[in-house]
Amino acid sequence: MAETRRAEISGAGFAGLVAATALAQRGWQVRVHEKGETLRTEGAGIVLWGNSLQVLDDIGATHDIMSNSMTPPAYETRMDNVIQSQETLDGIRWRTMTRGHLFNSLLLAAREAGVEVKPGSRVVSATADGVLTTADGASTKADLIVGADGVGSAVRDSLGFEVRRERSRDGITRFLVPRRKAELSALEPDTEWDNVIDFWNLDPRVLRVLYTPANDEELYIALMAPAADAEGSRVPIDLDLWTSIFPQLAPVLQDAARIQGRYYGYQTTRVDSWTRGVAALVGDAAHAMCPALAQGAGCAMQNAYTLAVAATAASDDELPAALAGWERLERPYTDRCQDRSQEYADTRAMSQGNQFTGESVETALYEPTDPHRHEKA
Ligand code: FAD
Ligand code: 5PR
Incomplete structure (x- = not known):
């Protein structure tokens, strides 16, 4: 029997909690470091689409989420108070809720899966061979490190990834x-x-x-x-x-x-690569985006989940190559979503209405839990 593998995660945001839960549910021992003294999220409300809702179903969080959220009858767009469109988004699953409700549901799922969440623990650095160091001076060796510590990621910056920002x-x-x-x-x-x-x-x-x-x-x-x-x-x-x-x-x-x-x-952040050795970046640490398509957290949770699946399928020796393979498969979807969101933000084209059709719903319709998703494409 193989020994239990250990993952250390920086950041208890939406990306970190999904990665943690999906890994723990696959037998990993998982600890999440959160620099905040209290576990919480800021930022009012959020819209989630099929891609992230499917991940939340899989980790067992949607039962709770559905109880206090809604699917509005239509997505209406007005210019000078004149209705441009009322999109009923047929065939697209979507849900609105408060961020607090999403966060509490994810925290519950993480705890049920046996994840250890450590508030007041600030990560200062990570190495490509799996050493994570916190501000109290403690260093831990892990089989996998996940940098889910947001747009100012310490894991990313200590590993020397090249960052490009577009405002x-x-x-x-x-x-x-x-x-x-x-x-x-x-x-x-x-x-x-x-x-x-x-x-x-x-x-x-x-x-x-x-x-x-x-x-x-x-x-x-x-x-x-x-x-x-x-x-x-x-x-x-x-x-x-x-x-x-x-x-x-x-x-x-x-x-x-x-x-x-x-x-x-509004800003878009891109890095030269999402992985270095056994360290991987997910969420805003790797791919912050403009909110136009309401997919920043959606892509964060989708990538956190597929990372957990890919890491579990690989043996220790194979892990760096498996992480690179995960980026190769998943990143193009997120890159396109970032490009479209940036373009909508720059052109303000959403003001014309009827924007949730064609290519712009690619991410909403993506199915991260379907093992055959890449063959279908
Ligand atoms: P974060 O939410 O930033 O979480 C990172 C966590 O790491 C935080 O808890 C932080 O305290 C912690 N941390 C940071 N540094 C350290 C450290 N050194 N050590 C330990 N912990 C650390 N997305 C959607 O999907 N739908 C929407 O409707 C939507 N609307 C948006 C509207 C606006 C105006 C904006 C700006 C964004 C919106 N987004 C939306 C995007 C979404 O908010 C983000 O993409 C998402 O929150 C990113 O999650 P994350 O877990 O990667 O990062
Ligand atoms: N969609 C959503 C959103 O919260 C924002 C935008 C689009 C759900 C901004 O907060 O275009 O800015 C947007």
Whole structure:
């Protein structure tokens, strides 16, 4: 009988928790280091698509997730408050929820699988032969190291990967507020307030509100403005400015104005390679992307899962080659998703509506748990 293999993971975000759970469920002994003193996530709401929902099914997290999330009747796009499209996304599985709910469901699945999660443990470096060092000076030898420590990844930077960043001119502030459906309906009775509604205004000023119901009680709103627009990108938000453009959203904008908020500039991060020896990068550490297609966390969880499957199938001697093979197969999907998301962010083409067709849904329809997925392509 082979000895139990050990994986050390940096970062208890969506990528780290999925990698940890999928590895532990395949017999690995897994520890996740999280630099935060408390385990939590920030950033309001999130949209997930078939690719990540399939991974969550496989690790046993969806039962919990479905209980407090929703699939809105349509994804609506408006320009100057005129409806451009109401996409029902037939044949595409998708779900909206709060980030807190997704995070708690993943943490539960990880604990049930026997993963050790260590808050207050900051990783400072990793080596290609499997030594992970934390800020308290402790070094541990592992069979596999996963860098899931986000866009500022210490695993990535200590291993000397080459990083390229591309910024976009726009950015967004995100809030979780009460639904206030009755008040919104009083202001605009004909609107289906259960829809996702992407409210665009380009002229005379680029301001956009992405309205996403997360469940019966909570609403996720994302306010987009160019970084160069000082009032538009200000936090807390400039309530008079936003309500002058979106008067029908006044009840929920008032709630948002009471929250401090943080403006996130859109950016894409790429690395020369996702692996070095027995160390692999997943999630924003390897492939942060613009949120246009709502796939940053989706790709993170998809790649975390397929990494766990590939690493388990390889013997210790084969592991570096198996990780390189995993990148060769999986990376093109993520590269294309990053390219499309960056292009949508740069062109603001989502304002035209009908954007969830053709190539742009490739990632949403990808099936990471299907062992024959690459033969089908
Ligand atoms: P993170 O979430 O950044 O997690 C990294 C973790 O590692 C953190 O807990 C951090 O504290 C920890 N850490 C960092 N450094 C260390 C260290 N040295 N030692 C130990 N721990 C460390 N994606 C979607 O799929 N759908 C969406 O709707 C969506 N909307 C978005 C909207 C906006 C405005 C933005 C900016 C992003 C959006 N994304 C979306 C993308 C998504 O948020 C990210 O891609 C995803 O959270 C990345 O997960 P991660 O686990 O790789 O990284
Ligand atoms: N889609 C989603 C989202 O949260 C954002 C975008 C698109 C679900 C931003 O927060 O285009 O910026 C976007």
